[in-house]
Every structure is written in structure tokens, then in C-alpha cells.
Amino acid sequence: MTSNNPDIKSRLTDVGYFATDALATALQLAIDLGRPLLLEGEAGVGKTEIANSLAKILDTKLIRLQCYEGLDASSAIYEWNYQRQLLSIKASEFSDRDADELEDHIFSESFLLARPLLQSIQQSKPPVLLIDEIDRADMEFEAYLLEILSEFQITVPELGTIHATSIPHVILTSNGTRELSDALRRRCLYSYVDFPNMEHELKIILARLPNIEQDFAGQIARFVQALRKEELEKVPGIAETLDWAAALCNMDIGNLLEEPEKVQSTLICLLKTESDLKSIVPEVTGRLAGKAA
Amino acid sequence: MMQTHPLTSRTIGFMDHLRLNGFVLGPAETQACLNSIMLETTGERAVDHDRMKALLTGNKDEWDSFDALFESYWIGAGKSREQLKKTTPSTRTSKNLPPAWKDHFGEENEADKAPQIESEGDAGFGEEASGRLIAVDRNTRMKTDMRQFVEPDEIAAAEALAYRLASAIRYRLSRRYYNSKKTTRLDLRRTIRSNIKYGGTPIDLRFKAKPEQPVRIIVFLDISGSMQHYSRFFLQFVKGLVCQWTQTDAYLFHTRLVRITDVMRDSNSLRAMTRLSLMADGFGGGTKLGDCLETFNRQYAKKALNSRSIVMIFSDGYEVGTPEHLCEQLAKIKKRARRLVWLNPLLGWENYQPVTAAMKMARPLIDHFAVANTLESLAAIEPDLMKL
Numbered sequence: 001m002t003s004n005n006p007d008i009k010s011r012l013t014d015v016g017y018f019a020t021d022a023l024a025t026a027l028q029l030a031i032d033l034g035r036p037l038l039l040e041g042e043a044g045v046g047k048t049e050i051a052n053s054l055a056k057i058l059d060t061k062l063i064r065l066q067c068y069e070g071l072d073a074s075s076a077i078y079e080w081n082y083q084r085q086l087l088s089i090k091a092s093e094f095s096d097r098d099a100d101e102l103e104d105h106i107f108s109e110s111f112l113l114a115r116p117l118l119q120s121i122q123q124s125k126p127p128v129l130l131i132d133e134i135d136r137a138d139m140e141f142e143a144y145l146l147e148i149l150s151e152f153q154i155t156v157p158e159l160g161t162i163h164a165t166s167i168p169h170v171i172l173t174s175n176g177t178r179e180l181s182d183a184l185r186r187r188c189l190y191s192y193v194d195f196p197n198m199e200h201e202l203k204i205i206l207a208r209l210p211n212i213e214q215d216f217a218g219q220i221a222r223f224v225q226a227l228r229k230e231e232l233e234k235v236p237g238i239a240e241t242l243d244w245a246a247a248l249c250n251m252d253i254g255n256l257l258e259e260p261e262k263v264q265s266t267l268i269c270l271l272k273t274e275s276d277l278k279s280i281v282p283e284v285t286g287r288l289a290g291k292a293a
Numbered sequence: 294m295m296q297t298h299p300l301t302s303r304t305i306g307f308m309d310h311l312r313l314n315g316f317v318l319g320p321a322e323t324q325a326c327l328n329s330i331m332l333e334t335t336g337e338r339a340v341d342h343d344r345m346k347a348l349l350t351g352n353k354d355e356w357d358s359f360d361a362l363f364e365s366y367w368i369g370a371g372k373s374r375e376q377l378k379k380t381t382p383s384t385r386t387s388k389n390l391p392p393a394w395k396d397h398f399g400e401e402n403e404a405d406k407a408p409q410i411e412s413e414g415d416a417g418f419g420e421e422a423s424g425r426l427i428a429v430d431r432n433t434r435m436k437t438d439m440r441q442f443v444e445p446d447e448i449a450a451a452e453a454l455a456y457r458l459a460s461a462i463r464y465r466l467s468r469r470y471y472n473s474k475k476t477t478r479l480d481l482r483r484t485i486r487s488n489i490k491y492g493g494t495p496i497d498l499r500f501k502a503k504p505e506q507p508v509r510i511i512v513f514l515d516i517s518g519s520m521q522h523y524s525r526f527f528l529q530f531v532k533g534l535v536c537q538w539t540q541t542d543a544y545l546f547h548t549r550l551v552r553i554t555d556v557m558r559d560s561n562s563l564r565a566m567t568r569l570s571l572m573a574d575g576f577g578g579g580t581k582l583g584d585c586l587e588t589f590n591r592q593y594a595k596k597a598l599n600s601r602s603i604v605m606i607f608s609d610g611y612e613v614g615t616p617e618h619l620c621e622q623l624a625k626i627k628k629r630a631r632r633l634v635w636l637n638p639l640l641g642w643e644n645y646q647p648v649t650a651a652m653k654m655a656r657p658l659i660d661h662f663a664v665a666n667t668l669e670s671l672a673a674i675e676p677d678l679m680k681l
Contacts (some may be wrong), residue, residue, distance in 0.1 A: 085485055089493030102493070192350075192357075286347075
């Protein structure tokens with residue numbers, strides 16, 4: 001099972017995602033072995049973006065399942081189209097159909113609504129299946145998911161077992177709001193996604209905001225790197241950095257040391273809680289900007 | 294073919310090395326690891342390192358410690374493996390217990406006593422429902438202030454009662470269901486299926502209701518000097534809770550905060566107690582509850598607390614830090630958890646009033662403030678937990 005495209009890292013770079021060696025290897029391995037990849041890390045380090053980029057380089061569909069507390073089989077796997085079923089029953093009231101025939105009819109595949117998990121195994125080309133924030137789903141759902149991820153088949157009591165026409169590339173993400181079960185962890189390959197280092201962050205800013213000046217982008221990257229080391233409740237992620245850089249560009253600020261008041265007011269892009277905003281006073285901003293310049 | 298690969302036996306050795314360091318790995322992982330080495334013979338160590346890391350780690354802790362373990366095995370030629378063996382907590386004997394900790398366990402509990410508690414637990418599991426009856430049965434004992442337990446026999450009896458009480462609480466909690474009238478929803482799938490016999494007219498309706506989600510219990514146990522008479526008893530109570538109720542998280546605190554859930558669940562009691570004493574090593578006189586809760590809020594709160602959490606604090610409230618700081622941290626916990634219960638052993642003393650500054654300020658934040666110096670008083674918090 002040697003891969004045809006050994007350098008997944010440069011291909012990811014081409015679509016604007018800068019992966020570390022460890023992450024690129026993990027992705028490659030997940031594709032080669034056909035195993036799910038579990039990505040953990042703080043919010044905003046670009047876990048979801050990995051799945052987007054993977055779908056782009058594999059030129060395939062991205063199917064996303066956003067998990068939340070109380071997510072159940074009917075919104076993750078499949079659901080019967082009850083309205084159509086009821087209509088169909090009404091319509092066949094005056095026909096000669098007997099009950100068995102009617103039951104077969106309204107529980108046939110045309111009345112089945114495929115939700116993300118069922119969709120993902122019914123594609124002709126293997127899609128990327130992103131199961132986002134799996135830690136928000138309940139334990140029961142996790143167990144169900146485990147079964148699907150190992151068998152890639154779904155059993156509908158009324159229809160029988162639906163086998164996969166293609167095995168999706170599965171990416172799971174977790175923010176660590178709940179401890180995942182060992183069984184799920186064992187099924188998956190694992191990679192921890194950390195905040196990017198200075199070089200990576202600079203590359204990302206330059207790739208996403210092509211009009212920004214190189215020096216200024218460097219300043220922004222250094223500022224955010226230093227800011228992450230401060231005591232914060234919610235550490236800014238990449239998305240926040242990009243928002244902030246875009247905001248600064250829009251306000252025609254070309255240097256963090258100019259117009260400190262304006263810079264201070266744009267910090268709302270980076271700091272998302274009241275106490276964080278209070279703790280980064282103008283003096284701190286000035287000190288960080290001074291270091292970054 | 295697999296057997297002939299030059300790295301096979303070394304790789305199997307590496308698996309052992311990782312297992313010794315707490316990684317949970319089975320033969321399937323070994324197989325996958327061997328396959329991945331043979332997948333592509335780049336011969337580059339960095340690539341193999343990254344591959345093995347993705348294959349063999351499963352959480353952040355393992356992710357962080359993998360690099361050092363990989364290095365020590367493949368580069369240090371197994372040297373550090375022997376060293377690691379020596380310092381593994383499980384091989385430290387109980388003779389090395391830090392002196393300060395002995396107050397909390399008592400001499401008799403260390404080696405031979407602990408396994409008995411386990412067996413009591415097994416028995417208790419089957420008899421959960423009778424937990425209260427037993428507690429009532431031993432009425433005279435239950436009213437004694439727990440400081441008066443000095444005889445080993447009596448301590449053992451107290452432990453058993455605490456264990457069963459904890460089991461009884463757990464049992465009651467797990468039996469609760471939502472009022473089904475409120476949340477009952479029509480189960481369309483079953484309704485349609487069962488009414489096809491009436492030609493599709495929904496005569497026979499089917500409903501569905503959500504069962505109650507299990508309650509999470511987070512326990513903080515004060516083991517500072519002023520609490521030492523009680524903490525051994527409470528520890529036993531906490532152990533009962535942690536072993537019987539999977540959704541429990543337990544922490545010890547004095548001047549530092551230590552998470553003890555995993556240690557408590559260790560099936561080997563001797564090893565558990567030894568690890569516990571190592572973890573509690575170096576505790577000083579005072580209680581820095583504010584600082585400890587801050588650590589909790591920073592490191593664990595996101596994972597440990599949800600809207601169905603009960604936070605229980607066993608402490609006398611003699612706080613070294615500022616009351617403001619304590620309240621700030623308590624408020625943060627309160628935001629995430631459903632209920633905050635503070636159990637104070639001193640409350641049972643005659644003429645005691647919760648007058649310490651910390652206690653006074655924290656009082657409005659606490660949902661349930663109760664005495665916990667006798668078994669009876671512990672049993673009394675059961676209805677409160679059920680009110681959730």
C-alpha cells in the first residue's frame with residue numbers, strides 16, 4: 001500500500017495549509033492504512049481546516065458532521081421521511097395494497113433520508129468525513145460511531161444492512177471538553193495539533209492575506225506569539241490572528257508601534273473574554289508591540 | 294516475512310518499553326507498527342518516529358512523553374529503560390511513605406489492610422440497595438464524632454459504612470429519570486410501523502422519553518493539618534464514590550492540588566496507596582484552597598465540569614489565601630457546575646459558627662452547606678444530591 005503521492009506536505013502547502021512533519025505523516029498514514037485520524041488541540045489551531053484542505057488535495061467531497069450534546073442516530077446516520085410516508089399511506093388508502101406490501105413500500109430506500117454518516121459510505125469516490133468536536137457528543141453516540149468506523153456498514157432494521165460503496169477518509173476533532181473512550185482512541189491514529197510556531201504563522205498570514213507587507217506580517221506573528229505566553233483565559237488561535245491582521249490592514253495600520261490606541265481597540269479580534277481584555281492593558285500591548293517590532 | 298525483518302524484535306521491545314510507561318497497547322498496535330515500518334523503507338528515523346507517534350499515542354500526555362521514550366529506547370540503547378524500572382512508583386514499598394502522610398492512613402492500613410477494602414467494595418456492589426438499612430442498623434456508631442475512631446476495628450467498620458453509603462448514593466442517582474410527561478415526544482417511526490395494520494391511521498401512538506443522564510460528582514478533599522483526623526475517613530468515602538460511580542473525579546488539596554481519580558481506580562490497592570502517598574508528598578501545614586481551585590479551573594475544569602456536575606468540597610474552611618481569591622475561583626466553578634456542596638466537619642462541633650472570613654464570604658455561593666463529621670451527617674446529604 002505504498003502511496004502514490006509521497007509528499008502530502010507540499011500538496012497541503014499548495015492549497016494554503018502549512019502542516020508540521022508529524023501532522024503530514026499522520027495524515028499520510030491515515031490514508032495509507034485507511035484508519036480514522038483523531039486530531040486534538042486547543043480551539044482555533046486549524047483542526048477543521050485540515051479536513052477542508054485534505055478534501056481539496058484529494059479532489060473529493062467533504063462531508064461534515066458537527067457533534068453536539070444530544071446528537072442522535074436520526075440526525076447523524078439516517079431518518080425516515082415521515083411526511084412522505086404519511087402521504088404515501090393516505091394516497092394508497094383506496095388501492096388494493098395489503099399491509100405487508102404497503103410496509104415494504106414506505107420503508108424502502110426512497111423514503112430514507114441519508115444523514116452525514118450514511119452519505120459518506122454511499123459515495124462513488126471516497127469522501128473526507130469530518131466528525132467535528134466528537135467530545136461534545138454523548139458516550140452512547142461515541143459507541144455507535146465506533147461500530148460504524150470499524151465495519152463501515154449501517155444496519156437499518158426495516159431495510160437490512162447497507163454496505164459501504166467507498167470507505168471515507170475519516171477525520172475526528174476534539175477540543176478536550178470530555179475525555180474520549182479508550183476504545184475510540186485505539187481505533188484512531190492520533191495527532192496533537194499545537195499552535196503554529198513563528199515561521200508557520202507568518203507563512204499562513206502571508207498566504208491568506210496576499211496584500212499584506214512582509215515586515216508587518218512578521219510583526220503581527222511575533223506579537224501574537226508573545227501574546228500567547230501571557231496569562232490568558234482563552235488563547236488566540238490562527239483564525240483570530242487572521243482576523244486581527246485583516247482588521248489592521250482595513251484600518252490602514254502598517255506598523256504596530258504607530259497609533260497605539262487604534263491597535264488597542266482592534267485587540268477585540270484576538271481576545272474573546274472580558275477578563276482577558278482587561279488584563280492586556282495598553283502598557284502590555286505597547287511592551288509586546290515593542291518586542292515584536 | 295514479518296518475522297525476518299531485522300527490526301521485529303527491537304520493535305516488540307519498544308512496545309514493552311511503552312507499556313511499562315503506561316501506554317495501553319495491544320498486539321494490534323504492534324502489528325500496525327511493524328507494518329508501518331515496512332510500508333516504506335526510507336530508513337529515516339524522523340519519518341519512522343512520526344509514524345509510530347501517530348500510531349501508538351492516544352492522548353496529549355502520551356503525545357508529549359513519546360519523544361523522550363522514543364529517544365531513550367532507540368538512541369539510548371535501552372539504558373534508561375532500566376532506570377525507569379527502578380523509579381516506577383509501583384515498586385516503591387510502603388515503608389518509604391512520607392512521614393506526614395502516615396497520619397492520614399494510619400499504620401495498619403498501609404499494606405495488609407487495603408486489599409480488604411477492595412473485597413468489601415465487591416460485596417457492596419451487589420447490595421447497593423441495602424446501603425441505608427445497614428447505616429441505620431449501626432445507629433450508635435453513626436453518631437460518634439469521627440475523631441473518636443481510634444481502634445483499628447472501629448476504623449474498618451467506619452470505612453465499610455462509608456463505602457456502602459457512597460454506593461447507595463450512586464444507586465439512587467442512576468435510577469432517576471426525567472418526568473416523562475414533560476419531555477415525551479411522539480416516536481414517529483414506531484407509530485407509523487405499528488399503525489399500518491389500521492391502514493395508516495395513527496390510532497396506537499408510541500412515545501419516547503429521554504432517560505436521565507448520569508450525574509457527575511467532583512470531589513475536593515482537604516488533607517491539610519487541621520483536617521487530618523477526618524481526611525482518612527473522607528478518603529475512604531471518596532474511594533467508595535470513585536470506584537462505584539464512573540462519573541466521579543476526585544482531587545486532594547492542601548497547598549497544592551492533586552488529581553487522584555486514576556490512582557483511586559487502580560485495582561491494586563497497595564500500589565494505589567503507595568502512589569497516593571507519593572502524590573501527596575511534601576504537603577505543608579496550611580490550606581491554599583483558592584490557589585488549588587485556580588489550578589483546577591485552569592487545568593481540569595473544562596473537561597471535568599458540565600451542567601450535570603455536583604461539586605463537593607470537604608474542608609474546614611481555614612484558608613491561608615485571601616477570601617476574595619477563593620470566592621472568585623468558587624464563582625468560576627459555580628458558572629460551570631450545577632451544584633456546589635460544602636461539607637464541613639467542624640460544623641458539628643458545639644458552639645461552632647462558620648466565622649472564618651473565607652467561609653463567610655463563600656457562603657452565598659454554596660448551594661448546600663452541611664456538617665460532615667459523622668456517618669449520619671454524610672448519609673443526610675443523599676436527599677440533597679437527589680434534588681438535582
